[in-house]
Amino acid sequence: MGIDDILLHDETIFRNMQAFDPDYIPENFKYRDSQMEALAVCIRPALMNGRPINAVVLGACATGKTTAIKKLFEMVENSSEKVICSYINCQLHTTRFGIFSQIYYKIFGYYPPETGVPFSRIYHDIMHKLSTEDKALIVALDDVNHLFHDRKANRIFYDILRAYEAFDNVRTGIFAVLSDIEFRYALDKNVDSVFIPQEIIFQPYSYEEIYDILKDRARIGFYDGVISDELIDEIAILAFETGDLRYGINLLRVCGNLAEAEASPRIKKSHLEEAIKDTISTSFNDTIKNLSKNEREFLKIIIDAGSENLTAGQAYKEFKRRTGLSYSSFNRILEKLEFLRLIDTPFTGKGRRGNARLIIPRFKKELDK
Numbered sequence: 146m147g148i149d150d151i152l153l154h155d156e157t158i159f160r161n162m163q164a165f166d167p168d169y170i171p172e173n174f175k176y177r178d179s180q181m182e183a184l185a186v187c188i189r190p191a192l193m194n195g196r197p198i199n200a201v202v203l204g205a206c207a208t209g210k211t212t213a214i215k216k217l218f219e220m221v222e223n224s225s226e227k228v229i230c231s232y233i234n235c236q237l238h239t240t241r242f243g244i245f246s247q248i249y250y251k252i253f254g255y256y257p258p259e260t261g262v263p264f265s266r267i268y269h270d271i272m273h274k275l276s277t278e279d280k281a282l283i284v285a286l287d288d289v290n291h292l293f294h295d296r297k298a299n300r301i302f303y304d305i306l307r308a309y310e311a312f313d314n315v316r317t318g319i320f321a322v323l324s325d326i327e328f329r330y331a332l333d334k335n336v337d338s339v340f341i342p343q344e345i346i347f348q349p350y351s352y353e354e355i356y357d358i359l360k361d362r363a364r365i366g367f368y369d370g371v372i373s374d375e376l377i378d379e380i381a382i383l384a385f386e387t388g389d390l391r392y393g394i395n396l397l398r399v400c401g402n403l404a405e406a407e408a409s410p411r412i413k414k415s416h417l418e419e420a421i422k423d424t425i426s427t428s429f430n431d432t433i434k435n436l437s438k439n440e441r442e443f444l445k446i447i448i449d450a451g452s453e454n455l456t457a458g459q460a461y462k463e464f465k466r467r468t469g470l471s472y473s474s475f476n477r478i479l480e481k482l483e484f485l486r487l488i489d490t491p492f493t494g495k496g497r498r499g500n501a502r503l504i505i506p507r508f509k510k511e512l513d514k
């Protein structure tokens with residue numbers, strides 16, 4: 146089959162390609178009723194002229210936290226004008242200005258100018274509007290751990306939650322979303338008593354739940370008969386073993402693309418085998434290939450540590466010995482590798498000021514030997 150055929154072949158096995166997109170919101174959202182109810186309980190007072198209840202939303206990656214919040218926010222906004230719900234991804238918006246710009250956009254429908262207007266003006270406009278129109282504000286800060294550097298989180302939490310001191314009747318709340326239990330302790334250290342939250346836990350899905358969710362997604366995304374239950378079962382096992390439902394959804398999409406590129410009306414076992422190779426290794430290898438010499442040296446230090454997990458302090462000592470570089474270079478690399486999801490750096494709660502961090506690889510150490 147030539148390239149023309151691949152590009153122009155107009156038969157498709159996808160009923161709805163978007164069903165596999167990362168931001169797709171499934172209509173059928175099962176197994177999260179109790180968490181949705183707990184979130185609704187937190188929002189309820191705001192609908193009745195009270196203050197919303199603050200919450201920490203805690204659960205591993207791909208356990209449905211973002212989806213639950215987005216669905217609930219949509220329901221609230223469809224049923225009441227009294228509450229403004231602002232969802233913010235703190236991996237993308239990491240500054241005080243960036244976060245309040247998002248809130249501003251939600252309230253006014255356009256962004257504040259990026260220069261020439263002081264932060265206090267933007268803040269005032271937001272709170273003044275809420276106060277005069279008697280609307281409550283709930284801000285969901287997803288992946289809030291990205292605000293933990295320089296005590297930024299405390300400042301932002303304070304700005305949002307203490308607004309009522311300067312503006313009459315302003316009623317505000319925060320849903321802080323975290324995907325790692327380690328960050329739960331870090332949150333307390335980073336945000337003082339201004340934030341006393343309810344905890345809402347999203348437990349990992351069982352194998353059966355993952356299978357059911359993937360089967361449902363395949364039904365929406367593919368035409369009938371394109372993928373067999375046996376293949377969905379294999380994908381569900383892989384997703385369950387890695388603890389990552391998102392990996393399972395990705396595999397469905399990649400398998401579909403491979404089958405389609407071959408003009409095969411069905412997904413075969415060979416497509417899944419190829420998809421598994423592609424989905425893990427190409428992304429990993431590409432990332433590694435693009436790292437600088439010093440960034441690779443950093444990863445080698447982690448690999449050389451064998452089964453022991455390093456603290457950031459130990460890693461820095463070794464990094465300095467090998468490269469002669471400063472702590473700030475070390476720290477920049479650490480942040481970059483974390484951003485690329487090659488490492489996790491949970492706080493241990495130990496060390497001076499309780500902010501010692503561990504460096505935990507997210508890749509298998511043998512992989513790179």
Ligand SMILES: Nc1ncnc2c1ncn2[C@@H]1O[C@H](COP(=O)(O)OP(=O)(O)OP(=O)(O)O)[C@@H](O)[C@H]1O
Pocket residue numbers: 166167168169170171173174175176177204205206207208209210211212213323324358390391394
């Ligand atoms: N109960 C469910 N039913 C259907 N799809 C689900 C369910 N839970 C999660 N998903 C799907 O899994 C993917 C990840 O979900 P989501 O982004 O809500 O998880 P998360 O907990 O916010 O993850 P992260 O912490 O990595 O941001 C999405 O594609 C979502 O549609």
